[in-house]
Amino acid sequence: MTHPHRTSDTGVRARFLLATAAWTVLVAAVLVAVPLAFAGRLPDPVASHWGPSGQPDRSMPPAALTLFALVWAVVAGTSLVGLARTRGEIRRATRVWFAAGLGWTGAFLIGVQAVTVAANLGRDDWSRAASPSWEIVVVVGVAFAVGALGRLAGRLGPDDAPPERERPGPLIDLDTRKRPVWVSTATAPWAVGLGVVAFAAALSFAAAALWGLAPAGWSTALPLALAAVIGLAVSSVSVRIAPEGLTMAFGPLRWPSRTVRLDRIERAWVEWRSPVQVGGWGVRGLPGRATVMIRGGDCLVVRYTSGGQLAVSVDDAETGAALLNALAARRTA
Amino acid sequence: MLLMLDLNDPRPLHEQVSAAIKRAITTGDVAPGDRLPPARDLAAALGVNANTVLRSLRELRDEGLLEFRRGRGVSVLRRPDGRAALRERVRDLLDEAAQYGVGPEDVLGIVKELMKESP
Structure with missing residues (x-):
């Protein structure tokens, strides 16, 4: 297969890595420079935390202000190294989320540090530091604005041609005297563990509340029980494809489940997706663009005849896509 | 699967x-x-x-x-070993033959014909 966009893709990759590296260095420089520049006008120690009343209630040595730079170096550094270690093109979806995340985090850290420095500036003791109020709102607002700018910056450049394997695979030979079915699963063991732990905790709190040991136990037990149900529901998915259509069943109980009739499916293919791209685990995105994300990796993507898409992370998605395409071809034939 | x-x-x-x-x-x-x-x-x-x-x-x-x-x-x-695998495929073959109205004896006849062609 020839890659008509190969040169431009490599250019986009290099430019994107360069730009994010420059942003990483710039933010780190600001986070180091600001505490140093104002070191002479800060009390020792400086107020670092404010209570609900707005009065400072915790302090730290001024040198600790440079810890912001350390946090940033770890966060941005590891993500950048992780991105640089990938091979080939950096897809637009990855760029968008990466740039938005780094933009937001960098702006937020700079803002929080600036607010802390400003509140302590010119005071002779940390307990007399000013109480920030609206500044917090500004910091969060600016962080989101910078994140949005990062998102826009990540959109620059072409989206790469889909890798070869996203094209529909070879058709499976269908025999009219045989009923073809494809069954596969995807499991997230950590979600099972999380669900079980949450369930056990919910049970303990409920028992404690029942015996009057902790009257407030119910208010803890209910959210934990909800977390357990959701955790278990997204811990595994069973996908089956039969001549009737595609069915997904969730969780260890295989309930709830959802079926997409075959006549609604136009074609299917395989795509690599990660929780970072789709915004987490579980059912992500709006109907028509949803992804059922159990674990990062190969996803079976189907396109509806109505134009929408549905993706589900599942093992051996290539065979599933091939069978769906074969069934769809037989229907239209 | x-x-x-x-x-x-x-x-x-x-x-x-x-x-x-x-x-x-x-x-x-x-x-x-x-x-x-x-x-x-x-x-x-x-x-x-x-x-x-x-x-x-x-x-x-x-x-x-x-x-x-x-x-x-x-x-x-x-x-499965060769014989077991072949058994399933011969069964499929017999099923297909039945679709054309060809019985197992006739299939055996075809096999014998082929054996003569390629000794």
């Missing part, structure tokens, strides 16, 4: 399911070491009772093709 269930197979359901799983192992759709989907998922997909699937899986285990492991489900141990 891709399974093809024969709609005209007169054999009992559990034998049909066994044959379908065996066919998937023979064609290499699932390789030795691969785990099979849970029995109830297979049952739901095939539209049969979970006990039917379990019975088939036990039969295949007794044949030495599958391995049951506690907590790890059912996995493929080895491929």
Whole structure:
């Protein structure tokens, strides 16, 4: 297969890595420079935390202000190294989320540090530091604005041609005297563990509340029980494809489940997706663009005849896509 | 895991399911070491009772093709040997022959003809 966009893709990759590296260095420089520049006008120690009343209630040595730079170096550094270690093109979806995340985090850290420095500036003791109020709102607002700018910056450049394997695979030979079915699963063991732990905790709190040991136990037990149900529901998915259509069943109980009739499916293919791209685990995105994300990796993507898409992370998605395409071809034939 | 269930197979359901799983192992759709989907998922997909699937899986285990492991489900141990694999394919061939109104004796005749052609 020839890659008509190969040169431009490599250019986009290099430019994107360069730009994010420059942003990483710039933010780190600001986070180091600001505490140093104002070191002479800060009390020792400086107020670092404010209570609900707005009065400072915790302090730290001024040198600790440079810890912001350390946090940033770890966060941005590891993500950048992780991105640089990938091979080939950096897809637009990855760029968008990466740039938005780094933009937001960098702006937020700079803002929080600036607010802390400003509140302590010119005071002779940390307990007399000013109480920030609206500044917090500004910091969060600016962080989101910078994140949005990062998102826009990540959109620059072409989206790469889909890798070869996203094209529909070879058709499976269908025999009219045989009923073809494809069954596969995807499991997230950590979600099972999380669900079980949450369930056990919910049970303990409920028992404690029942015996009057902790009257407030119910208010803890209910959210934990909800977390357990959701955790278990997204811990595994069973996908089956039969001549009737595609069915997904969730969780260890295989309930709830959802079926997409075959006549609604136009074609299917395989795509690599990660929780970072789709915004987490579980059912992500709006109907028509949803992804059922159990674990990062190969996803079976189907396109509806109505134009929408549905993706589900599942093992051996290539065979599933091939069978769906074969069934769809037989229907239209 | 891709399974093809024969709609005209007169054999009992559990034998049909066994044959379908065996066919998937023979064609290499699932390789030795691969785990099979849970029995109830297979049952739901095939539209049969979970006990039917379990019975088939036990039969295949007794044949030495599958391995049951506690907590790890059912996995493929080895491929069926040549004779067992051929048996399934000859059965498919006989089914297909029946579609054309050709009986087993006639199929045997064709085989003998071919044997004469290529000694």
